[in-house]
Amino acid sequence: MKGKSQNKSRSDNISRTEKNGKGKNHQQWLMELRESEKLYRTVADFTYDWEYWLDRNGQLLYVSPSCERITGYKREEFIKKPSLVQEIIVAKDKGIWHEHRFSLEKKIESRDVQFRIHKRNGQICWIEHVCQPVINEKGSFFGFRVSNRDITERKQMEESLRISRSNLNRAQEVAHLGSWYLDLIKNELLWSDEIYRIFGVNLGSAMTYEKFLEIVHPEDREYVDDSWKAALDGKPYDIEHRIIVSGELKWVREKAEIEFNEEGKAVSGIGTVQDITDRKQAEEDSHRLREELMHVSRVAAMGELTAALAHELNQPLAAILSNAQAAQRFLMSEEPDLDEIREIISDIVKDDKRASEVIIRIRALLRRSDFEFTKLNINKVIEEVIPLVSSDSVIKNIALSTELDDKIPLISGDRIQLQQVILNLILNGFEAMMKVNVRSLCIHTTQNDQMFITVSVEDSGVGIEEKNQDHLFKPFFTTKKDGMGMGLAINGAIIEAHGGHLWAKNNPDQGATFCFTLPVCKEHSK
């Protein structure tokens, strides 16, 4: 098959062929035909894919040598045994082959299928099998020209792409986090499967920005839309908002980045949506729980205070009653001393106000409220607590004193919550001193630096046992017989919510000191 003319240029061959029809002699014609056959045979033999020609009866007329490269079998083997093609197809894909053959018997047309074969060395190879009917100039069918292409690599890539897509999809499902792409020119919003799930929209439904907005909670729509418009102007887009999915409320967090073209026009956005409903729920629960615990601990602290507070009320009430009855006596005389009576009435008014102030203070302490941060002078906060415990300190024979830095800078905090902390620390101190003879408690305020102030409550009680040091601030830890173990844990939480820190230490001589820091109000940290 190989001839000397193999290396001849193509233009030569063509020029000879053109001369072909113009009455050359037979010898010359045969030679030219042979040359031509050589040429096409060469073209066929050097084909990269595994090609063959099946005649109308299914006999192999031609097999390209590249079959060996793809299958490991030589072309002679295929020619000798045409069924070899079918035999090397992997068992699972034989059905594809049979169906393909059957359809070609019913209708002659160009068709392609994909299946796997066992190569001679046992490896598996993906084949793209294309059958092209061979029809001559007169329209007669001369069998099929078949191309088999090794597509193993492509298949592997497709598979790894599929795996990575499915992993991404599963990861998104696990994280409740979906991704999206918005083509701003076409207003085409592409969602990952997870977003469809989060938003409760049928998988694959065509989406637009407007359709997305419809799912957003009506109260949040304006906020989302404004944020998105700001993002288009170059602002960061990282928002949390609510959506309504089949009547149920969900919380999502959205983040996005915008792509701009050379003219600076926004062309597309890519972003994520995370379902944070559970986190929001947990946040709300823990917030409510903390509020409740704080309330409970305040009520508990009030219980301890009841005796002292009763005293605070009974004093003015006793004075009012005695004054009023003295006034009644004076009025019974023939010439009542009106000046005396006037003075009595003014004293009654004064004591009545004193009693109602006690009530207001108790009410304020018992009130359940959110944190209300205002600028505070911590000394004033402490001075308001002292009257609540001063009679308790008298009964318990405790010397209660304060050493307050009168140049202390203002802090930002919740007055009631801070009073609760101070009250609780004082009452703890009182309790710690019941078994000792020398009982003194002193509250100090000092400024540490530009940033922080410290409040310390120093007692002369039994101190903190070393084994308890680490557990002191843990919830439900208590050394008291009837304690709940929440006081210090809640105090710690309150102080931390103020940006400060609460700790305790034993004094060198006797007792313990509880200290907490609070950040100085920024405008005042000169």
Added chain:
Amino acid sequence: MNESNPTVFIVDDDASVRKSLERLIKSVGFNAETFTSAEEFLSRKPYGGPSCLILDVCMPGLSGIDLHKKLTREEIPIPIIFITGHGDIPMSVKAIKNGAVDFLPKPFDKKELISAINQAIDRDVHTRKLLIEKEEIQHRLNTLTPREFQVLRWVITGMLNKQIAYELGVTEKTIKVHRGRVMQKMQIDSVAELVRLAQKVGIAPPNK
């Protein structure tokens, strides 16, 4: 201040309570005097007339309870009415057992207070009367010789002169003379009267 007029002393650390009580007590006709602390009251010179003390239980420094103990220890028998802002029942029971006239939880009504004051003053008048009587008996007792006092202690046991003479190892005649002098010095006529006087000043019969 007229010391024959009953006086009410008020000790309370709360200025409002002090002032209002002073007014009320004066309005019903007693003298009233106020003190801000137990220590201040103790520094006052003793009062001669009938009086009582209105005492707050809880005060800085010496508490009302402490003052009561101190007065009892020093045999100053002023009747005490405790007042308190803490309605503490165990404390009130203890105070009454220790001799307080009354224990009034604040706020208290005028009627309760005046009734307690009247009771306290009555008790003080009575105590003072007893005290004067006792002083007089003591005064007479001081005129007895040691031997006469010894005989007195035997006489109040109800023994006959003969028996006493035997106990003391002297003659019956001697005892008769001593007994006569005792009755004369004590200004009484009967053994029964002697026994009553001895009881008032707490003279016990001799131990055998």
